[in-house]
Amino acid sequence: xxxxxxxxxxxxxxxxxxxxxxxxxxxxxxxxxxxxxxxxxxxxxxxxxxxxxxxxxxxxxxxxxxxxxxxxxxxxxxxxxxxxxxxxxxxxxxxxxxxxxxxxxxxxxxxxxxxxxxxxxxxxxxxxxxxxxxxxxxxxxxxxxxxxxxxxxxxxxxxxxxxxxxxxxxxxxxxxxxxxxxxxxxxxxxxxxxxxxxxxxxxxxx
Amino acid sequence: xxxxxxxxxxxxxxxxxxxxxxxxxxxxxxxxxxxxxxxxxxxxxxxxxxxxxxxxxxxxxxxxxxxxxxxxxxxxxxxxxxxxxxxxxxxxxxxxxxxxxxxxxxxxxxxxxxxxxxxxxxxxxxxxxxxxxxxxxxxxxxxxxxxxxxxxxxxxxxxxxxxxxxxxxxxxxxxxxxxxxxxxxxxxxxxxxxxxxxxxxxxxxxxxxxxxxxxxxxxxxxxxxxx
Numbered sequence: 001x002x003x004x005x006x007x008x009x010x011x012x013x014x015x016x017x018x019x020x021x022x023x024x025x026x027x028x029x030x031x032x033x034x035x036x037x038x039x040x041x042x043x044x045x046x047x048x049x050x051x052x053x054x055x056x057x058x059x060x061x062x063x064x065x066x067x068x069x070x071x072x073x074x075x076x077x078x079x080x081x082x083x084x085x086x087x088x089x090x091x092x093x094x095x096x097x098x099x100x101x102x103x104x105x106x107x108x109x110x111x112x113x114x115x116x117x118x119x120x121x122x123x124x125x126x127x128x129x130x131x132x133x134x135x136x137x138x139x140x141x142x143x144x145x146x147x148x149x150x151x152x153x154x155x156x157x158x159x160x161x162x163x164x165x166x167x168x169x170x171x172x173x174x175x176x177x178x179x180x181x182x183x184x185x186x187x188x189x190x191x192x193x194x195x196x197x198x199x200x201x202x203x204x205x206x
Numbered sequence: 207x208x209x210x211x212x213x214x215x216x217x218x219x220x221x222x223x224x225x226x227x228x229x230x231x232x233x234x235x236x237x238x239x240x241x242x243x244x245x246x247x248x249x250x251x252x253x254x255x256x257x258x259x260x261x262x263x264x265x266x267x268x269x270x271x272x273x274x275x276x277x278x279x280x281x282x283x284x285x286x287x288x289x290x291x292x293x294x295x296x297x298x299x300x301x302x303x304x305x306x307x308x309x310x311x312x313x314x315x316x317x318x319x320x321x322x323x324x325x326x327x328x329x330x331x332x333x334x335x336x337x338x339x340x341x342x343x344x345x346x347x348x349x350x351x352x353x354x355x356x357x358x359x360x361x362x363x364x365x366x367x368x369x370x371x372x373x374x375x376x377x378x379x380x381x382x383x384x385x386x387x388x389x390x391x392x393x394x395x396x397x398x399x400x401x402x403x404x405x406x407x408x409x410x411x412x413x414x415x416x417x418x419x420x421x422x423x424x425x426x427x428x429x430x431x432x433x
Binding site for chain 2: 048049050070071073074078080081084085087088089093097100128
């Protein structure tokens, strides 16, 4: 269970949000919406400990994430608005390095399966990602979701530059994750089509 | 959090950076070629007096090595910062200073080690021989990792700042002064026949100190840069 208790965020002089308390239970997907500059990304970066909250605390299973440190990092998969994909490495190499750095084992076969599932054909698996299109690069980044067995997913605008088919694939994956009892926080401008009991909406007004 | 996971992550970071360097060999070649050219310009400018060249050898080679290191500092974190790999690195469930050490080690293998390997050739060009040449190699072997370590703090501090290339030079060059003094001093004193051991031990001490402190400082700077 992920909980925020009266969280506040300030960027420069502007107060983006304050007194924000939400609870995400296993099996739920928190969809964060709001205008540009309303603090959605800041909120997500707080949840993954990249940004320290101005006020308030974030609790994971009842413990402050600032005490859990790396133990908390081991619970989450974060995909930011930057892909975190190296241009000079192939899609397979990128995913394999990412998995081994995070202490997850991923065989070549598992990585290739993940890439297939996110809709990338065999012929692009061994190309340097710099020759791929934006949407294909985004798919390489999102393929990590098919390799991740972590309970908490934090996704920042996962659907940008994806086509309709890939959007459906990722949404399906999110649903599967939630059905297995996982948690997710998704920042997005697009409508996420999830069963009503599963999706939880949070609107940031800025 | 366990030990094998840490080793795996560390190996992964080093291996990935070496692989990336292999794929972009031109970047690596630039700083090495820079060193060779700078070191070769001095004999042309000062004149081919063997006695003069031998006197300035240590200083010139060390300053050239320093500048070559500085030139390569931009590569340590900038690309990772821009493509989001750095923020993923911060989320790896292992202590960040250890991961930083891996990154700096890979950087040293790519930009510091070639300097050490080339130094006998460059030393000969300045008429260094025998023990002095050996001391030069040894001093660079001890000194260049320190340069990478100290440089990584500067590189992390200026991440995302405009004109960071010049800023990092201003920030880091003063910190390189002790390494320069001990490194060049070792060669000079071994040429004078007193042996360079004292200066080499000091260089070793600098290395140990920077290995101990620099990863923590760099990790803190990276966290700030990514806030």
